[in-house]
Amino acid sequence: MDLFNVYPVYPVEIEKAKGFKLWDKEGKEYTDLYGGHAVISIGHSHPHYVKRMKDQLEKLAFYSNSIEIPIQKELAKKLGEVSGYEDYNLFLCNSGAEANENALKVASFETKRSKILAYKGGFHGRTSGAVAITDNQKIIAPFNNVHDKVLVDFNDIEGTEQALKANDIAAVIIEGIQGIGGVHIPTQEFMTELSDLCKKYGTILILDEIQSGYGRSGKFFAHQHFGIKPDIITVAKGMGNGYPIGGVLINPNIEAWLGMLGTTFGGNHLACAAALAVLEVIEKEKLIENAKSLEPIQKELFSKIPGVKEVRGMGLMTALEFDFPVGPIRKKLVFEHGIFTGSASSPNVLRFLPPLNVTEKEVKLLADCLTKVIENEKIHLS
DSSP states (O other): OOOOOOOOOOSOOEEEEEBTEEEETTOOEEEESSHHHHTOSSOBTOHHHHHHHHHHHHHOSOOOTTSOOHHHHHHHHHHHHHHTOTTSEEEEESSHHHHHHHHHHHHHHHHSOOEEEEETTOOOOSSHHHHHTSSOGGGOOTTTTTSOEEEEOTTOHHHHHHHHTTSOEEEEEEESSBTTTTOBOOOHHHHHHHHHHHHHTTOEEEEEOTTTTTTTTSSSSGGGGGTOOOSEEEEOGGGTTTSOOEEEEEOTTSOOOTTSSOOSSTTOHHHHHHHHHHHHHHHHTTHHHHHHHHHHHHHHHHTTSTTEEEEEEETTEEEEEESSOOHHHHHHHHHHHOEEOBOOSSTTEEEEOOOTTOOHHHHHHHHHHHHHHHHHHTOOOO
């Protein structure tokens, strides 16, 4: 049997990782400035994370949600404290797509409506409902395309209200910062008015913080930069530092009932240990503050790179938009300089999503190596 070949991959086999460093099977060292799609939040193989996982594994890795699991309650309490959402309730699952799927379901139960409003350029996952509201027709199968939805331009408050006026929208879902779409940030005015409109029309507001959450933006959640409080928040990626886990934070005004949601593996003992370790390290090492402090340094250094049209982002969630496709540049960064970076839906965008413990040294390294690659390639710059 062979693998079902759906991933474009670099011919690199990573065998070991520590912090933001990686080593392949030949012993070559790489610098991870992408964190495996923004998943590695506290650095690879962090000693506290490893110890937490080992200790839990030696006791109990898994049992089902048919018994009391105190570590779930410990995680919910800690996440509430660190995020500022102590009064919300937590449903645990296994991934970002699953988190969004359950958030949409909760919203539909609560409002008794079925239509979802999402935004162009957004990405919410690959499960049935989540992919249907993702702005990429290529990955939406006919089976998924039956969901009742409307896509509105990002930051278009007039289009949003026009759709909401029909009073048939169960939920509006929006990323705190659009990730795969190219790190696009909503405006303050838009987010304030969106929050007000959802209240006005009885629509649930879902903030997809799967990529932009867990300190990446310089606050725990990106939407906290705008001073709003959504009804539902979805998390995953950086939540487990590589161990599969996702979550849905739900306003206490939305009541749960037995059987409303369910999952076999969600909230298992080992996943909760991973998530607790992440929160503990984020707090102890002040990683959110580190992300915020590096934002102006990035913008200054990256804006000087030849061919950069725009530097966008908050904290350690950054996009560099060039005036040429960056695929060849990213490849040369890997093989000539040992640096991993990320792509976006636009071929001209390179994304910087490193572990939150990187330093100014790594920011400068990327800026210097990008400049060298571009100059060596003698790319025509207009």
